[in-house]
Amino acid sequence: MGYLRVVVMSRNRPFEDLRSLGEFLRNRVADDESRRVAAAAVRRRRPQRTRAWVAIVVGTTVFAMANVALAQASDPAIPGQLLYPLDRAYEWLSDRFASHNRVPERVAEALELAEGGHTDRALLVVTEILGDDETLQAEVGGLAGSGSSPAVRDEVKDLVGAASSVREAAQSGDADALADAIDNVKEAAQDVAETASQGHAGGSDDNPSVTAPGQTSSPADTAPGRDPGSGGSGSQGGRGQGSSNP
Amino acid sequence: MWPPYADTVRQAIAGDSRALTELLTLGHPRIVAFFLGLGLDLHSADDLAAETAEAIVKGISRLREPQAFEAWFWSIARNRLRNFYRRRRSARPTDAMISPATPEELSIEREEHRRILAALAQLSPRDRELLWLREVEGLDYEEIGGRLGSAIGTVRVAIHRARRRLEEIYQRDEAERPHL
Numbered sequence: 001m002g003y004l005r006v007v008v009m010s011r012n013r014p015f016e017d018l019r020s021l022g023e024f025l026r027n028r029v030a031d032d033e034s035r036r037v038a039a040a041a042v043r044r045r046r047p048q049r050t051r052a053w054v055a056i057v058v059g060t061t062v063f064a065m066a067n068v069a070l071a072q073a074s075d076p077a078i079p080g081q082l083l084y085p086l087d088r089a090y091e092w093l094s095d096r097f098a099s100h101n102r103v104p105e106r107v108a109e110a111l112e113l114a115e116g117g118h119t120d121r122a123l124l125v126v127t128e129i130l131g132d133d134e135t136l137q138a139e140v141g142g143l144a145g146s147g148s149s150p151a152v153r154d155e156v157k158d159l160v161g162a163a164s165s166v167r168e169a170a171q172s173g174d175a176d177a178l179a180d181a182i183d184n185v186k187e188a189a190q191d192v193a194e195t196a197s198q199g200h201a202g203g204s205d206d207n208p209s210v211t212a213p214g215q216t217s218s219p220a221d222t223a224p225g226r227d228p229g230s231g232g233s234g235s236q237g238g239r240g241q242g243s244s245n246p
Numbered sequence: 247m248w249p250p251y252a253d254t255v256r257q258a259i260a261g262d263s264r265a266l267t268e269l270l271t272l273g274h275p276r277i278v279a280f281f282l283g284l285g286l287d288l289h290s291a292d293d294l295a296a297e298t299a300e301a302i303v304k305g306i307s308r309l310r311e312p313q314a315f316e317a318w319f320w321s322i323a324r325n326r327l328r329n330f331y332r333r334r335r336s337a338r339p340t341d342a343m344i345s346p347a348t349p350e351e352l353s354i355e356r357e358e359h360r361r362i363l364a365a366l367a368q369l370s371p372r373d374r375e376l377l378w379l380r381e382v383e384g385l386d387y388e389e390i391g392g393r394l395g396s397a398i399g400t401v402r403v404a405i406h407r408a409r410r411r412l413e414e415i416y417q418r419d420e421a422e423r424p425h426l
Contacts, residue, residue, distance in 0.1 A: 014416040015381050015409070017362040022382030024359055025279035028352065031271070038270030041299035042263050108397050115400055154372055158328065165325075172308055184325075187332040194335075 103129055107164045114156040117148040122156050129163040131170070136163075136182065139189045146196035155195045159188040248272055255312035266306065269315075270299050276383070277323050283382070284327065284374045285346040285367060298326045317389035320379060331371070365415045373408035380405050 106129045113122035127137045146152050162184040169177040250269055257265035277298050281291035301322050309318055349360045366374050379385045391401035
């Protein structure tokens with residue numbers, strides 16, 4: 001009994017110490033300093049509110065004009081006709097919003113695939129999350145064959161997060177946030193590539209049939225107990241990741 | 247009071263400067279502690295905390311649910327931290343590491359604080375982040391994973407592993423310590 005108590009106490013100690021450290025580090029920040037930082041951040045907000053109003057007014061006007069034009073463009077236009085670009089824009093928007101609703105599912109799938117070591121398939125799902133931005137898709141598509149070491153998996157998971165931010169930013173209509181999010185995806189893609197090159201790229205353990213066009217991949221080496229075609233759905237346990245933590 | 251009252255968050259979302267200042271004043275020491283605990287130096291932690299505060303001010307009007315404030319708040323801090331690491335890495339291709347604040351710089355006197363800081367430094371940044379949010383900030387799995395779209399199961403497993411790794415480091419350090 002005494003032994004059990006010692007074991008339990010020793011197991012809890014790092015976490016108690018961690019909480020205590022957190023409290024200590026919080027308390028060392030002076031209240032005045034926090035108030036100063038908060039006030040400075042709030043003061044800088046004002047010009048942005050003005051910009052936001054301008055954006056709302058301009059956006060609403062453009063949206064109203066586009067609606068009127070779209071109402072007239074109900075018949076499909078063909079190339080060369082005046083309304084053809086508008087027709088294409090309408091299609092693009094419809095596709096974008098139709099697929100946007102599925103983003104959380106795609107993000108969860110991509111994370112599951114990355115966690116399970118199927119990084120190539122995770123990357124394919126990332127390109128789906130990114131929607132129709134061809135530059136970003138090319139950037140991510142070029143990462144096929146990066147291997148599936150634990151470090152690469154972590155970077156791919158970051159990339160998934162960055163990709164979902166692109167969709168969020170695109171939906172919110174915040175141009176600054178979108179630019180930031182796109183930069184993040186590019187940086188995250190570079191991180192994947194760098195990590196893969198540092199840890200020797202080895203092959204991918206994904207099914208070669210899903211490798212991006214123009215890429216080479218090592219033969220299939222699907223994780224034990226996993227159906228290569230089943231994607232990442234519903235598998236919390238039983239992942240044969242081959243990581244340092246069984 | 248942390249997490250802040252839903253009314254304060256609601257007022258901040260509506261654009262009330264006083265409520266927003268109050269939120270940031272409460273959150274600022276937590277963000278600084280988070281960055282220091284994760285291994286940043288004092289100067290970078292302060293700079294990044296100020297950047298995070300600005301990002302919160304910029305984005306809070308888009309927050310729809312006041313209840314989601316805490317998870318959203320931490321997702322902003324985490325994004326800033328990731329951007330910081332990326333900036334550092336692209337500036338120095340050799341991946342030169344940031345020098346974490348030393349216990350002396352942090353005026354740490356208690357032995358257990360020194361030990362846990364040293365143990366944290368041996369974990370990966372991801373493990374440190376997860377443990378901090380779970381153990382120090384008390385976020386639940388959904389709050390930790392939700393904003394980035396991670397499945398709860400994935401987060402739970404990752405935190406479990408991080409906890410185990412920290413325990414192992416602690417036990418190993420304990421065994422290596424000279425007994426007085």
